[in-house]
Amino acid sequence: YPIYAQQAYANPREVTGRIVCANCHLAQKAIELEVPNSVLPNQEFEATVKIDYDLNQKQLLGNGQKGGLNVGAVLILPEGFRLSPNSRSPFFNTYSEQLPNVIVIGPVPGEKYREIHFPLKAPDPTTNKQVHFVKYSIYAGGNRGRGQLYPNGQKSNNAPVLASVNGVIEQIRENEVVIKTDQGDLVSQAIPAGHTLLVKQGQKIQNEQPLTMDPNVGGFGQAEKEIVLQNPTRLKTFIAFCVTVFIGQLAFVLKKKQVERVQASEMN
Amino acid sequence: MHLDLISITWGCLMATFTASLALVIWARNGL
Numbered sequence: 001y002p003i004y005a006q007q008a009y010a011n012p013r014e015v016t017g018r019i020v021c022a023n024c025h026l027a028q029k030a031i032e033l034e035v036p037n038s039v040l041p042n043q044e045f046e047a048t049v050k051i052d053y054d055l056n057q058k059q060l061l062g063n064g065q066k067g068g069l070n071v072g073a074v075l076i077l078p079e080g081f082r083l084s085p086n087s088r089s090p091f092f093n094t095y096s097e098q099l100p101n102v103i104v105i106g107p108v109p110g111e112k113y114r115e116i117h118f119p120l121k122a123p124d125p126t127t128n129k130q131v132h133f134v135k136y137s138i139y140a141g142g143n144r145g146r147g148q149l150y151p152n153g154q155k156s157n158n159a160p161v162l163a164s165v166n167g168v169i170e171q172i173r174e175n176e177v178v179i180k181t182d183q184g185d186l187v188s189q190a191i192p193a194g195h196t197l198l199v200k201q202g203q204k205i206q207n208e209q210p211l212t213m214d215p216n217v218g219g220f221g222q223a224e225k226e227i228v229l230q231n232p233t234r235l236k237t238f239i240a241f242c243v244t245v246f247i248g249q250l251a252f253v254l255k256k257k258q259v260e261r262v263q264a265s266e267m268n
Numbered sequence: 269m270h271l272d273l274i275s276i277t278w279g280c281l282m283a284t285f286t287a288s289l290a291l292v293i294w295a296r297n298g299l
Contacts, residue, residue: 038274235277242284249288253295 002104004151024147029219031142038228041124049073049116051142059145060215064193069145072106078136080123087119133231145218157192160210169203
């Protein structure tokens with residue numbers, strides 16, 4: 001959940017570039033980010049995060065039942081960029097009061113929100129002196145499905161159960177596997193409901209070997225795009241320059257045509 | 269309105285290139 005990150009991290013993007021959601025959502029799955037190439041000051045625009053997955057897939061819920069996947073996303077905008085004030089969607093939130101340029105959404109049902117359209121507003125460098133007419137980076141993170149860890153480090157049931165010791169499978173009970181270690185001790189390991197066992201009775205196993213299949217079907221991904229905050233005066237100047245170039249070229253060509261006509265009449 | 273300015277600028281750039289080529293072809297009476 002984004003709220004876990006909001007409680008634990010002041011900034012959702014680590015210095016390495018990793019977005020902190022990946023600390024609990026260990027599985028990786030790609031996402032797509034779409035933003036306009038360039039925007040003008042105060043322009044309202046949209047960034048789209050596509051969190052695609054197979055809608056037929058069901059994930060293991062906390063209670064051991066199977067259910068649909070939720071999705072969530074975080075969009076890390078450059079300084080000054082904001083959620084559009086005209087946005088009336090209740091799902092979008094700013095990350096914190098200190099970071100109004102970071103927007104989070106989720107968890108929301110994946111069936112409806114595989115494409116998340118963030119309504120955004122570009123800043124104006126004339127009123128905000130921290131913003132300039134340059135190229136900025138936008139970072140996005142998107143997740144589908146439950147995480148593998150809770151923020152306290154405890155494993156969720158959405159990860160394979162690993163053997164805690166070397167040994168032999170002594171007994172398989174309902175929701176429990178008993179392992180006999182090489183020293184002869186009996187260690188029992190809980191198997192959460194909904195997991196599919198990979199091991200058989202009498203099988204020799206190593207420490208950290210998976211005892212159950214990985215129930216996870218989701219994953220977290222991040223993407224990065226560049227956006228230019230474009231100066232309208234620059235664009236108008238460029239249009240004027242283009243017009244001047246055209247008029248200049250046209251004048252040269254017309255002059256050449258005139259000279260050709262004079263030469264033709266002199267020859268006659 | 270604002271997005272239009274960016275599109276207009278792109279259009280202007282492409283039109284200038286095309287017009288430039290056309291003028292050269294016209295001035296030389298062909299390629």
